[in-house]
Amino acid sequence: MPAKPITLGSLHFERRGDAIAFLKAILARYDLGDRVNADDAVFLRAALENHPDSANKIGCGITDFSVRSADYGTRCFWVNRSDGTTEKFSITASIRG
Amino acid sequence: MSLAGLQSWLLQEGVRCDLDTITQLTVRNELDNLASDTSVQSSASIDWPRLLLAGSILARSDKRVDQEAALRVATAAISLTDDQALKDAGAVLMGKLSNFRAITLATDRELVEADLNARLGIALRLEAQRREMDRSILVQSSGAWLQVNDFQQRFWTNATGDNWLSASAPTASGKTFLVLQWLIDQVVAGESRVVVYLAPTRALVSEIETNLKELLGNTELVEVSSLPLTDKYKAARAGGARVILVFTQERLHLLANVLGDVLSVDLLIVDEAHKIGDNQRGVILQDAIERATRANPKLKAVFISPATQNPEELLSDAPDGVQTIAVDSDSSTVLQNLIVATQVPRKSKLWALTLRQQGSELPIGVLQLASTPAGLKKRLAFIAAAVGERGGTLVYANGAGEAEEVADLISQLLPKLEPIDLELSQLAELARKGVHQHFRLAPLVELGVAFHYGNMPSLLRLEIERLFRSGKIRFLVCTSTLIEGVNLSCRTIVVRGPRKGKGHPMEPHDFWNLAGRAGRWGDEFQGNIICIDPEDKQAWPAGVPGRARYPIKRESDAVLDLGDGMADYLSNRGLSDFSSIEDKDKFEQVGAYLLTTFMRLGSISAASLAKRHDAASIAKLDQALGVLAEQIEISVDLAARHPGVNAIGLQHLLEAFRAYPGDVENLLPAEVASNDSYDRFITIMGRVNEHLFLAFTPGTRIKLYALIVVKWLKGYSLARIIRDSIDWHQEAGRSFNLPELIRGTMELVEQIARFRAPKYLSAYMDVLYLHLREIGREDLIDDGLDIGTQLEFGVSSTTLLSLMELGLSRMSAVALYEKIARDDLSREGCIAWVYERAGQLHAMDIPAIIIREVRERLALPDEPAK
Numbered sequence: 001m002p003a004k005p006i007t008l009g010s011l012h013f014e015r016r017g018d019a020i021a022f023l024k025a026i027l028a029r030y031d032l033g034d035r036v037n038a039d040d041a042v043f044l045r046a047a048l049e050n051h052p053d054s055a056n057k058i059g060c061g062i063t064d065f066s067v068r069s070a071d072y073g074t075r076c077f078w079v080n081r082s083d084g085t086t087e088k089f090s091i092t093a094s095i096r097g
Numbered sequence: 098m099s100l101a102g103l104q105s106w107l108l109q110e111g112v113r114c115d116l117d118t119i120t121q122l123t124v125r126n127e128l129d130n131l132a133s134d135t136s137v138q139s140s141a142s143i144d145w146p147r148l149l150l151a152g153s154i155l156a157r158s159d160k161r162v163d164q165e166a167a168l169r170v171a172t173a174a175i176s177l178t179d180d181q182a183l184k185d186a187g188a189v190l191m192g193k194l195s196n197f198r199a200i201t202l203a204t205d206r207e208l209v210e211a212d213l214n215a216r217l218g219i220a221l222r223l224e225a226q227r228r229e230m231d232r233s234i235l236v237q238s239s240g241a242w243l244q245v246n247d248f249q250q251r252f253w254t255n256a257t258g259d260n261w262l263s264a265s266a267p268t269a270s271g272k273t274f275l276v277l278q279w280l281i282d283q284v285v286a287g288e289s290r291v292v293v294y295l296a297p298t299r300a301l302v303s304e305i306e307t308n309l310k311e312l313l314g315n316t317e318l319v320e321v322s323s324l325p326l327t328d329k330y331k332a333a334r335a336g337g338a339r340v341i342l343v344f345t346q347e348r349l350h351l352l353a354n355v356l357g358d359v360l361s362v363d364l365l366i367v368d369e370a371h372k373i374g375d376n377q378r379g380v381i382l383q384d385a386i387e388r389a390t391r392a393n394p395k396l397k398a399v400f401i402s403p404a405t406q407n408p409e410e411l412l413s414d415a416p417d418g419v420q421t422i423a424v425d426s427d428s429s430t431v432l433q434n435l436i437v438a439t440q441v442p443r444k445s446k447l448w449a450l451t452l453r454q455q456g457s458e459l460p461i462g463v464l465q466l467a468s469t470p471a472g473l474k475k476r477l478a479f480i481a482a483a484v485g486e487r488g489g490t491l492v493y494a495n496g497a498g499e500a501e502e503v504a505d506l507i508s509q510l511l512p513k514l515e516p517i518d519l520e521l522s523q524l525a526e527l528a529r530k531g532v533h534q535h536f537r538l539a540p541l542v543e544l545g546v547a548f549h550y551g552n553m554p555s556l557l558r559l560e561i562e563r564l565f566r567s568g569k570i571r572f573l574v575c576t577s578t579l580i581e582g583v584n585l586s587c588r589t590i591v592v593r594g595p596r597k598g599k600g601h602p603m604e605p606h607d608f609w610n611l612a613g614r615a616g617r618w619g620d621e622f623q624g625n626i627i628c629i630d631p632e633d634k635q636a637w638p639a640g641v642p643g644r645a646r647y648p649i650k651r652e653s654d655a656v657l658d659l660g661d662g663m664a665d666y667l668s669n670r671g672l673s674d675f676s677s678i679e680d681k682d683k684f685e686q687v688g689a690y691l692l693t694t695f696m697r698l699g700s701i702s703a704a705s706l707a708k709r710h711d712a713a714s715i716a717k718l719d720q721a722l723g724v725l726a727e728q729i730e731i732s733v734d735l736a737a738r739h740p741g742v743n744a745i746g747l748q749h750l751l752e753a754f755r756a757y758p759g760d761v762e763n764l765l766p767a768e769v770a771s772n773d774s775y776d777r778f779i780t781i782m783g784r785v786n787e788h789l790f791l792a793f794t795p796g797t798r799i800k801l802y803a804l805i806v807v808k809w810l811k812g813y814s815l816a817r818i819i820r821d822s823i824d825w826h827q828e829a830g831r832s833f834n835l836p837e838l839i840r841g842t843m844e845l846v847e848q849i850a851r852f853r854a855p856k857y858l859s860a861y862m863d864v865l866y867l868h869l870r871e872i873g874r875e876d877l878i879d880d881g882l883d884i885g886t887q888l889e890f891g892v893s894s895t896t897l898l899s900l901m902e903l904g905l906s907r908m909s910a911v912a913l914y915e916k917i918a919r920d921d922l923s924r925e926g927c928i929a930w931v932y933e934r935a936g937q938l939h940a941m942d943i944p945a946i947i948i949r950e951v952r953e954r955l956a957l958p959d960e961p962a963k
Contacts, residue, residue, distance in 0.1 A: 033776030037760050
């Protein structure tokens with residue numbers, strides 16, 4: 001299957017794997033509990049809109065993003081919604097092939 | 098023959114035989130479940146007039162053994178004879194020993210008929226009256242005369258004026274009672290506007306605070322508080338109500354940090370002052386005393402310690418020109434019987450009891466146990482249950498887990514109490530609702546048995562202690578917490594192979610700090626110390642210790658006396674990776690103190706401690722400190738705000754902040770209500786470990802530590818934190834042991850959330866604020882309640898803080914807060930909320946003991962009887 005190009009905000013990736021690596025690199029720059037800055041949030045917002053379950057994940061609207069712990073000692077991005085709720089989401093799931 | 102010669106002869110030969118007989122008889126009367134013994138002589142053979150004369154001669158001696166013998170004679174005359182004239186003579190002899198409380202006790206128990214003086218001849222009556230006058234002190238604040246013993250009188254006389262005083266006396270000498278009376282006198286009738294009473298543990302802080310409030314009654318002239326908040330201090334300084342602040346050393350530093358340079362204490366009382374030698378916290382205490390003295394060189398300091406060898410040591414740092422005086426007493430107010438228990442060969446239920454006296458042993462009798470004591474815990478439990486059946490019995494266990502098990506064993510030997518006493522069932526209710534439905538303490542207290550250890554919530558512990566004092570709890574199994582600063586005495590203490598902390602055999606002075614609690618002056622004539630298996634080398638590696646007094650040695654001096662260890666530690670401490678340095682716990686706190694002192698003075702040779710160490714080692718330290726100080730930009734003021742936290746660590750943290758590439762907002766803790774809070778604390782604790790000090794170890798537990806800190810700050814109750822932990826274990830399919838989980842949670846709250854986290858996180862915040870000011874981001878600085886105080890009290894909402902400001906324990910404050918909707922209530926708002934619901938508190942399922950505390954602290958009218 002040919003690689004499918006992905007667009008995240010202003011950035012264009014030839015392969016799905018490149019987009020995933022890009023987002024993982026962002027994740028690695030943050031510590032647990034950090035709020036993601038506005039520049040990086042643009043890409044996360046784009047990724048989340050691309051998520052197969054995007055309507056539910058976005059819910060009432062995105063305020064910002066955090067990096068927090070997830071199951072089994074892993075770290076991931078969490079979306080913070082305007083109603084105070086929050087939910088984690090996976091990078092690989094949001095970048096559909 | 099000189100008087101001293103006569104006294105010595107009387108004791109060794111003159112009345113030795115009669116003394117042994119009355120000793121045997123009076124000690125036997127103290128112990129339960131002894132086999133009858135025909136070999137014991139009756140008191141009929143005793144020549145009482147001769148013995149009483151000998152007693153009155155011995156009473157004139159200053160030597161402890163002579164005084165004890167005189168007290169033994171007096172006690173025996175009162176309790177063993179039926180002849181009123183002999184009983185009266187015994188009471189007169191107690192008067193000669195200035196032991197007025199013992200006379201009152203004898204009269205209350207109807208051993209001596211009331212109105213003793215009326216039955217005395219004129220000469221004796223005049224003498225007795227003169228003695229009572231000589232031994233009385235005038236309490237200025239109330240106008241009342243107090244009858245006191247020799248130690249109390251010397252304390253009172255010497256405490257006047259501006260001098261520094263260090264007083265040392267055994268546990269049952271009426272020290273605390275008198276010091277509190279004196280303190281109130283200073284505040285009500287004297288010049289002291291701001292008094293700080295330092296006590297080394299939170300438990301003792303609560304106890305002293307409660308005692309002071311009771312003694313003061315309803316006065317608006319004096320405020321008592323244990324919270325490091327500035328309003329009461331400022332009001333007192335401005336001419337309003339005077340204030341007595343009861344603090345741990347850490348809390349004094351918290352208040353000083355908020356007040357900055359203006360802290361001015363008129364009178365500083367340091368209780369359990371020998372704790373200046375404690376590992377890790379001793380130097381914090383020393384620093385607190387020095388800090389208060391620097392802020393007000395005219396401060397008057399009074400140190401109090403149990404039987405110590407060298408109370409004058411505490412006075413060596415008094416400012417130049419200040420007079421100092423040590424008041425020392427070794428005399429006992431109650432008889433203390435040191436008894437060893439050895440199994441009768443091949444009879445596991447029979448134990449021979451022998452009294453140990455100076456250089457001699459006296460057989461007392463044979464104790465009969467109800468069951469065979471298989472195993473060491475059963476041995477301890479069964480002997481305690483038998484020998485101390487009538488109550489007031491304290492059992493020493495090595496560790497909290499063992500204390501619970503021994504208490505459980507004792508309870509099984511006791512009859513069920515029907516109906517259960519109301520106060521005991523209220524305590525059980527508090528244990529069930531405040532900790533957990535199945536907390537082991539609850540069913541035990543219903544039987545009159547309890548256990549007691551350091552990490553328990555203070556409300557629970559104070560109630561256990563109160564009911565033990567009142568006699569409703571007959572057996573109390575405790576741990577080394579008791580020698581860490583809890584004022585508790587007992588009738589009988591039972592102990593086997595005591596250890597201090599985790600596994601170290603007790604030094605003689607620690608053992609006697611514990612054993613010295615046997616004997617409640619004014620409640621009993623005698624106290625008993627039962628030592629099991631005295632010949633067992635594992636239990637007692639150096640045998641049962643002889644009487645010893647505590648040597649006072651500052652932690653800082655003790656560490657410096659270790660040789661070059663400190664200089665080596667300091668040389669390595671500046672390395673960026675300090676994780677491999679050994680003995681961090683031993684050296685870090687004192688190292689921090691030395692570095693701050695060096696930064697202040699330019700050399701520690703100018704500090705007071707230099708006079709206690711040789712010049713060569715001071716010079717070596719100076720050199721190592723100089724190398725560190727050159728790397729430090731942190732100001733000495735900032736370093737001094739965080740005693741025990743090393744300035745080089747603060748510097749490394751500052752450098753890490755400067756090098757941080759991300760958004761600085763991420764360096765701040767997130768609001769506890771925020772979803773980021775828990776994860777942010779994980780990162781911050783990791784940062785503290787990496788740059789400041791390895792405070793949160795092992796690193797694998799940081800997540801757990803962060804979780805506890807967040808829940809604590811959110812104002813969760815202990816019961817809820819425990820419940821959450823159980824739920825987590827069950828959901829994750831992890832097995833757990835409930836008693837261990839409960840103890841573990843209590844330990845996390847006390848040791849992490851209330852001790853390590855406030856210490857290191859408040860330092861973290863201070864350095865971060867410095868960095869924010871450097872980069873022009875003052876907008877991120879929050880000038881609300883600092884994180885150290887929030888953590889110490891487990892509060893982040895205004896309502897919860899207001900409730901604690903009203904004097905409620907955290908347990909009570911949280912119980913109310915769970916029912917209060919608003920999180921922004923002031924003190925007045927909280928009072929109004931409670932008043933509106935004064936009649937409904939019971940219906941809200943709030944434990945009765947908490948309601949009682951709320952009523953007392955908020956001065957609510959009593960609920961109408963149903």
